Amino acid sequence: MSASGGTKAIVAALAANLAIAAAKFVAFLFSGSSSMLAESVHSLADSGNQGLLLLGGKKAQREATPQHPFGYGRERYIYAFLVSIVLFSVGGMFAIYEGYLKIKEPHEIEHWYWPVGVLVFAIIAETFSFRTAIKESNAIRGELSWKEFVRRAKAPELPVVLLEDLGALVGLVLALGGVGLALLTGDGIWDGIGTLCIGILLIAIAIVLAAETKSLLLGESAGLEDVKKIEEAAVDGETVTRLIHMRTLHLGPEELLVAAKVAVRHDDTAAQVATAIDAAEQRIRAAVPIARVIYLEPDVYSEAAAQAGPDPAATPGGPGPTADH
Numbered sequence: 001m002s003a004s005g006g007t008k009a010i011v012a013a014l015a016a017n018l019a020i021a022a023a024k025f026v027a028f029l030f031s032g033s034s035s036m037l038a039e040s041v042h043s044l045a046d047s048g049n050q051g052l053l054l055l056g057g058k059k060a061q062r063e064a065t066p067q068h069p070f071g072y073g074r075e076r077y078i079y080a081f082l083v084s085i086v087l088f089s090v091g092g093m094f095a096i097y098e099g100y101l102k103i104k105e106p107h108e109i110e111h112w113y114w115p116v117g118v119l120v121f122a123i124i125a126e127t128f129s130f131r132t133a134i135k136e137s138n139a140i141r142g143e144l145s146w147k148e149f150v151r152r153a154k155a156p157e158l159p160v161v162l163l164e165d166l167g168a169l170v171g172l173v174l175a176l177g178g179v180g181l182a183l184l185t186g187d188g189i190w191d192g193i194g195t196l197c198i199g200i201l202l203i204a205i206a207i208v209l210a211a212e213t214k215s216l217l218l219g220e221s222a223g224l225e226d227v228k229k230i231e232e233a234a235v236d237g238e239t240v241t242r243l244i245h246m247r248t249l250h251l252g253p254e255e256l257l258v259a260a261k262v263a264v265r266h267d268d269t270a271a272q273v274a275t276a277i278d279a280a281e282q283r284i285r286a287a288v289p290i291a292r293v294i295y296l297e298p299d300v301y302s303e304a305a306a307q308a309g310p311d312p313a314a315t316p317g318g319p320g321p322t323a324d325h
Contacts, residue, residue, distance in 0.1 A: 007057065009133040009161045014050035016129040017043045017168075020122045027118035030111045033182075034102035035175040036118070038095035038195045042171060042202065043122075045090040046164050049083040053157050056080065060252060070293065073252015074217065080156035081213040087164070088206035095199030102192030109191060112183050119176045126172060130165035137162060152223060155253035156213055167205045171198045222248040222256055226288050233287035234262055234296070239276030241265065242301050257293040258284060263301035273298045 024040035027033070056079025064071040109115065137158050141149040150159040178194015181187075222230065227248060234243050246260035262280060264273050281294045 007054070007157075009129075009136040010050050010053050010157055012132040013129045013161050013165060014047055014054075016125040017047040017050065020125050021047060023118045023121060027114040030114040031109050032107065033109050033115045033179055033191055034098045035178045035191050035194045035198070036115045038098050038198050039119075039122070039171060039175050041094050042091045042168065042198065045086055046168060048090075049086055049160070049164065052079045052082050052086070053160060057157070070251045070257070071255060073250075073255045076156055076253055077213055077216040080160055081210065081217060083160055083164075084206045084209035084213060087209065088203055092199045092202035092206055095195055095202060097199075099192045099194075099196030099199055102195055103189055104192075106188030106192060108186065108188050109179060109182050112179070115179050116176070119172055119179065123169065123172050123176075126165060126168045130162075130169060133158065133161045133165050150208075151212065154216070154220065154223070154250050156216060159212065160209060163205050163209060167201055171201055174198050174201065216250070219249050222250065222258075222288070226256070226290075229287040230258060230260075230284050230291065233283040234260060234280050236279070236283070239264065239268070239272070240280050244299060244301060251293065254290050255293070256288065256291045257295075258291050259295045259297075261297045261299050264298045266300045 021040050021043035024036050024043055028036035028040055053076075056076045059079075060072050060075040062072045062075075137149060140158075141153075144152065146162075150162065153159050174194050174197045178191045178197070181190035181194075221227070227246075230248070231243055231246065234240060234246075240262045242263035244261040244263055246258065248259075249257045251257050262277075264276055268276070277296050277298060280296055284291050284294055
């Protein structure tokens with residue numbers, strides 16, 4: 001699965017959200033609707049989020065330095081995590097607070113045509129943004145379901161934009177429902193209930209985004225498809241006879257570290273082993289171009305050692321040498 005950052009989808013979402021935020025805020029000033037205020041803050045927060053994603057993508061392009069020898073690819077994960085924090089605090093918590101105030105002290109909506117007209121406009125604009133994000137995602141998600149795509153994507157930008165746009169559309173429907181019920185019943189409490197529902201929705205989306213980007217920040221392995229390609233490319237059956245074990249780690253959406261122990265023939269010379277390792281690295285890079293950092297350790301395969309299983313003390317995160325077993 002490609003690690004494309006979906007810049008087109010981010011820019012489309014940013015343009016739509018800026019226009020929608022301005023329109024919603026004008027509607028709030030004329031109508032006094034708390035749903036419109038919550039939605040205007042929501043759109044403003046989304047605009048800031050898209051700015052964070054673009055900034056993260058820019059910073060991730062910096063060259064590696066002695067202090068950061070593996071580069072800055074994870075900047076994209078950090079800024080995506082910041083998006084979840086902004087969505088939770090600025091979007092969700094503000095909407096819940098505003099909804100609580102409106103339920104506590106409801107008042108009628110004035111100039112109803114402003115919020116209704118703006119909400120219809122916003123739904124159209126968000127649909128355009130959502131459609132762009134879907135089109136960009138379809139180009140790289142392959143046969144994955146949408147749930148699997150959000151969970152397994154190594155580039156955080158498209159899942160973030162997809163969830164934001166989906167949340168925005170559902171939030172607009174909730175706002176329209178709250179405003180509509182408030183107008184039909186003459187009771188402004190429905191406007192507050194709609195605002196409260198928007199806040200709960202945004203917090204739920206923020207939690208999902210935080211969980212997924214946290215996993216990326218901790219470090220995820222390559223996808224199953226890439227792992228299979230690497231395993232097949234590493235072994236040629238002659239100079240490299242077997243893959244003993246391997247670990248992969250995404251240094252960024254488009255940078256993969258591969259560390260493996262490979263079996264070579266016991267009677268090969270040092271020069272032959274070095275040539276075999278170089279050839280295996282070339283095959284791996286050809287099969288999976290994002291495999292930028294490759295460390296291959298030659299060894300002689302032992303059936304007895306393989307049957308004994310891996311050493312827990314040598315496993316990252318496993319028990320240390322002095323731990324009780």
